[in-house]
Amino acid sequence: MKAIKHIAVALAFASAAALAQSATELRIGVEAEYPPFESKSASGQLQGFDIDVGNAICSKIKVKCVWVENSFDGLIPALKARKFDAIHSAMNITEERGRTIAFSDPIYSVPMQLVARKGSPITPTVAALKGKHVGVLQGSTMETYAKARWAGSGVDVASYADQEQVYADLQAGRLDASLQESQQAIAGFLSRPAGKDFGFAGPAVEDAKIIGPGIGIGLRKNDEALRKQINQAIAQLKADGTLEGIARKYFQVPVISKTAP
Amino acid sequence: MIDILNEYWKAYLFSDGTRWSGLVVTLWLLAISVAIGFVMAIPLAVARVSSNKWVSRPVWLYTYVFRGTPLYVQLLLIYTGIYSLSFVRSTSLLDAFFRDGMHCAILAFALNTCAYTTEIFAGAIRATAHGEVEAARAYGMSKFTQFRRIILPSALRRALPGYSNEVILMLHCTSVAFTATVPDLLKVARDVNSATYQSFEAFGLAALLYLTVSFALVWAFRQAERRWLAFQRPLGK
Known part of the structure; x- marks a missing residue:
């Protein structure tokens, strides 16, 4: 009995060591409900x-x-529990997440832009937005x-459930006006009949923090x-243009991050 | 847990930094909709028990519709549905009212709770002892005086236990307010969840706060029942 135990322990160590060293596969966690970044085709294949x-x-x-599907808010816990070795699921690099996990260099960033009725004088500045109502997605x-940049200065920021x-x-x-990712705005609104009277208002917003x-x-x-x-x-x-090529397949706006910091 | 409390206690209780949020909004929604519902429910309950079909049927239809559809759907209809009608947007008074999500939420909640309250009160009015009404009539009281002096005071007291349930259910119903962009307690919990990924703590705190308010309501209604339902208490207590 004891011998079996020893063998089992030895085997466990051996396999753990094998996993750690012979990295012949990379298990990546993904939440596949977020087209065009990641979704499932009709036949169940991951795409995006x-x-x-x-x-x-x-x-x-x-x-x-090896792609492993997981819910988005469970990705970080699962990564830490070694269910997979990496997360690639349109996850923004933030200070908050940076406290728990490490991140690669930024690969791309999705620009965020205001959308407003065509011909509206709105731009993403406090002066232009004062007294106006701006919608955003909750969370x-x-x-x-x-909230941080506009709500304190007399702009009405309304959060929505979807x-x-x-x-x-x-x-x-x-x-x-509404503030969202530019690509989302094109795919979800501006390219549809409902959005024909609307367009982007001003350039993408930027904020390092x-x-x-x-x-x-x-x-x-x-x-x-x-x-x-x-x-x-x-x-x-990035250097050989592969990423730029892939991006053009999915986006009408430039997304690939220019420089590695 | 401590870091969530440190960072978000204000948002949970009263303010997200720029506007009211959390518990204060939930309590305000509850108080105003229950108050409006109560005031409207009394005449409606009297109409509901009327023997005149032209008076009682419309009230029956109203309570049937509002008790027969989910509150969530009612809120969507009032917030999104009504404002999508062009005549609402072109009438300045209607536009000003329906533009604001808070107004829409209060309207939906008040109409909803009023429908339930009407039925609770109407049931209590129907259950009034025949003898009491006959005695009132024998004194020569008019219909109005009968309701004012005899039927309503007794019916409202007897409706207290059922009504307290309705108020507590209404508290729980306010958690759909965010559909109309009203930043209530549950909205703050969702924010905290998506910011920290500590789901148990984020929603657990909201649950604790709801529970506290429920306890306070239960306590308050118990006091009210001791005072106004004393005649129904067993002797010696």
Whole structure:
């Protein structure tokens, strides 16, 4: 009995060691309900921008990508519990998350822009927005940004439970503008009949502290070697234009982060 | 847990930094909608028990519709549905009212709780002892005086236990207010959840606060019952 126990323990250690050293596959956690970044095709295959980018990175560092689906708010706990080794699920690099996990260099960032009725004089400045009603999605970076930068200066920032409602109220005239990711605005509103009288109002908003440097791959803090490998791969894929090519498949707005900090 | 409390206690209780939020909004929604519902329910309950079909049927229809559809749907209809009608937006008074999510939430909640309260009060009025009404009539009281002096004071007292349930259910119903962009207690909990990913603590705090308010309501109604339902208490207590 004791012998069996010893063997079992030995085996467990051996397999753990094997996992740690022979990284022939990279298990990546993803929440597949967020097109065009990640979603499932009709046949159940994962597809989307993050999936293509992840696969490109895997082939650069010569490992096999194994995608593991997980709910978004469970991604960080699962990463720490070693259910997978990396997160690539349109996750913004933020200070708050940075306290728990490490991030690769930013790969891309999705610009956020105001949408308003065509011909409206609105721009993303406090002066232009004073007294106006701006809609944002609850719990989003846009909400944090609008509250921190605008709400204190006489701009009415209304949070909504879902983005469709924001567009509905924008159309109904309850809102003067809405702040969301530019790509979301094109796909979800501006390209549809309902959004034909609306357009982007002013340039994308920028804020290093709230919006952060962009979206990157989340990793455990002690996996420094893997982080270096992935950063190298990202830099190469940016330099040879692979990422730009993939991005053009999915987005009508430029997304790839220019420089590695 | 401590970090959530440190960072968000204000948002949970009264303010997110720029406007009212959390518990204060929830309590305000509850107080105003229950108050409006109560005041409107008394005449409606009297109409509901009227023997005149032209008076009682419309009230029956109103309570049937509002008790037969989910509050969530009613709120969506009032907030999104009504404001999408162009004549509402072009009438300045209606536009000013329906533009604000808070107004829409209060209207929906008040109409909803009023429907339930009407039925509770109407039931109590129907259960008034025949003898009491006959005695009032024998004194030569008019219909109005009968209601004012005899039927309503007794019916409202007997409706207290049922009514306290309705108020507590209404407290729980206010958690759909965020559908109309009103930053109530649950909205703050959702914010904290999406900011910290500490779901148990985020929603647990909200649950604790709801529980505290429920306890306070139960206590208050118990006091009210001791005072106004004393005649129904067993002897020697």
